[in-house]
Amino acid sequence: MARHGTITAALALLAGVLLVQAWPRLPSTWICVPLVVLALAWAWRCPRWRWLCCLPLGVAWALWCGTQAMQARLPRTLEGRDVLVVGSLDGLPLARTDASRFTLRVENAELDGQPLALHGLVTVSWYEGAPPLAPCTRWRLLLRLKRPRALLDPGSADSERSALERGIVATGYVREDEGNRRLSGPRWCVDGARAAIARGIAARVRDPHDAALLRAFAVGDTRGLGQQDWAVARANGVSHLIAISGFHVGVAAVFGVWLAWLAYAMWPPLALRLPRPQAQAAAALLLAVVYSALAGFGLPTVRTLLMIAVVALARCSRRGSSGAQSLALALIAILLADPLAVLAAGVWLSFVGVAFLILCLQAQGRGWRSANGGHHG
Numbered sequence: 007m008a009r010h011g012t013i014t015a016a017l018a019l020l021a022g023v024l025l026v027q028a029w030p031r032l033p034s035t036w037i038c039v040p041l042v043v044l045a046l047a048w049a050w051r052c053p054r055w056r057w058l059c060c061l062p063l064g065v066a067w068a069l070w071c072g073t074q075a076m077q078a079r080l081p082r083t084l085e086g087r088d089v090l091v092v093g094s095l096d097g098l099p100l101a102r103t104d105a106s107r108f109t110l111r112v113e114n115a116e117l118d119g120q121p122l123a124l125h126g127l128v129t130v131s132w133y134e135g136a137p138p139l140a141p142c143t144r145w146r147l148l149l150r151l152k153r154p155r156a157l158l159d160p161g162s163a164d165s166e167r168s169a170l171e172r173g174i175v176a177t178g179y180v181r182e183d184e185g186n187r188r189l190s191g192p193r194w195c196v197d198g199a200r201a202a203i204a205r206g207i208a209a210r211v212r213d214p215h216d217a218a219l220l221r222a223f224a225v226g227d228t229r230g231l232g233q234q235d236w237a238v239a240r241a242n243g244v245s246h247l248i249a250i251s252g253f254h255v256g257v258a259a260v261f262g263v264w265l266a267w268l269a270y271a272m273w274p275p276l277a278l279r280l281p282r283p284q285a286q287a288a289a290a291l292l293l294a295v296v297y298s299a300l301a302g303f304g305l306p307t308v309r310t311l312l313m314i315a316v317v318a319l320a321r322c323s324r325r326g327s328s329g330a331q332s333l334a335l336a337l338i339a340i341l342l343a344d345p346l347a348v349l350a351a352g353v354w355l356s357f358v359g360v361a362f363l364i365l366c367l368q369a370q371g372r373g374w375r376s377a378n379g380g381h382h383g
Contacts, residue, residue, distance in 0.1 A: 015057040016334035016341075022064020023345045026072060035073050041066040068345040075346060078126050080176035085152045088181055089124070090116040092146050094191060096127060097302055098201055099139040100229050105179075106136040110145070112175075126175035129154075133179060137188070141197030144189040151178035171349040172305060196299050200225040203300075226301040253355050255294050255301070255310040259363045262286070262293030287321035290314060290363060309347055310356040312339055317364060332364050333357065 026032070045059035045066075052058070092113050099108035108130055115124040130149060132139075154174050156165030169177075180186065204227040211217035218230025266289040270282045294314045298307040313336035320332050336357070340347055347353045 011057050012331050012338075013334040015060045016337045018057055018060035019064040019338060019341050020348075022061045022066075023068040023341055023348055025065055026068035026345075027348060032069060032073055032076065035070055038066040038070055041069075064341065064345070067342070071345050075170055075173070078173075078175050080124065080151050080153050082153065084117065084122075086150065087117060089122060089149050089151050089178075090146070090185070091124070091128065091149050092144070092189070093128070094144045095139060095141055095197075097197060097304075098141055098204075098227055098229060101136070101139065104133070106132040106139055108132075108139055109174075110147070113144075124175065127173050129169075129174055129177045131179040134182070136180070141201050142192055142195035144191035145187070146189055147186050148181045148183035149178045150181050151176040153177075167349055171346050197302050200227065200300060200302055204229075224300070226304065253310075253358060255297050255307050256314065256356065256358070256360050256363050258297035259290035259294040259314050260366050262289035262291070263363065263366045265289055265293075284322045287318040291318040305344075305347075306350065306352045306356065309340055309344070309353055310360065312336075312343060313356060313360045314363060315339075317360060333361060336360055 041062040045062040048062075049056045049059040091110065092115070093110040094113065096109045096111045099106060110128045110130050112125055112128055115122040128149070128151065130147070154166050154169035154177055156169075168174075203225050204221045207221050207224060208214075208217045208230075211220060214230070218235075221227040221230060263286045266282065266286040270276050270285070276282075276285070291314055294311050298311045301307045303311075316336045316339045317332045320335060340353065
């Protein structure tokens with residue numbers, strides 16, 4: 007596909023996905039069949055305008071994924087019922103005086119001794135007698151659940167939309183039960199390492215508020231931030247930057263580009279073994295993976311990591327591609343992996359970080375003393 011075809015195909019796919027988000031109600035998924043047939047027929051009959059087939063394909067894909075996400079939520083008939091759930095903690099649990107709050111990744115669930123088709127993430131509060139909770143530990147808990155809901159006040163955050171975008175299928179709290187217990191599970195995980203780094207920061211930084219901010223910026227641990235901190239962040243328009251976000255991952259990738267440039271500047275013979283543009287792309291992807299791990303591979307960072315991987319692979323393929331084409335490929339990858347990503351405001355900020363990375367890669371490729379000039383075809 008030509009360069010302009012890639013860009014227009016990405017925009018058509020995006021338009022199809024956004025069109026579904028504007029519908030007040032999702033129709034039956036059977037409509038996906040004629041949409042796919044229409045797209046294939048258009049691509050066959052009109053090869054010059056083949057990119058337009060991405061519009062109905064985007065509608066069909068977003069409709070299918072949106073329907074599956076809605077059906078994965080707790081059925082309304084089970085609200086207020088006690089469900090026995092086995093799952094592992096996802097992310098960093100928050101322990102406060104009134105309750106402990108955490109996200110549980112459901113492995114299996116039972117209702118009155120019968121298996122229940124409930125899978126995904128559940129946000130849980132443990133109000134009384136909550137034991138110490140560690141990341142990635144597995145638990146058997148009796149939960150009182152309900153579907154994700156929120157007040158839709160003007161100017162406030164839409165928590166229900168955020169739950170849909172994050173894959174939250176239910177919310178609830180722990181019921182008192184003798185069977186509530188911790189199960190055997192993995193001894194090490196990425197979130198456990200993040201928690202250890204956060205504890206080290208808290209032990210070494212004297213001021214608690216400074217330590218809380220440093221934990222947020224270093225490993226995405228926002229548990230120490232209060233309402234005043236978030237109010238100040240929102241007033242200054244930096245609430246998406248106060249903890250590790252997709253933009254941070256993009257900046258980490260740019261740092262990898264600069265490290266590779268420095269290595270080639272200090273040891274020019276490296277270019278005889280590996281061209282510098284490909285080394286910079288690989289270094290950018292490596293730093294992005296490491297920094298995403300520090301953030302616990304949350305959805306915003308994973309999406310940015312996917313975009314950076316697409317850009318890095320395009321760079322390593324040694325095929326000429328413009329910055330706009332690389333961004334278009336990244337957009338296509340995001341929409342195919344998760345069309346619900348358009349519900350999150352942070353995903354658009356991630357494109358800023360990736361665009362910055364592309365700019366740095368192109369600038370470094372044209373820089374003085376280009377390490378790959380004249381040594382390879």
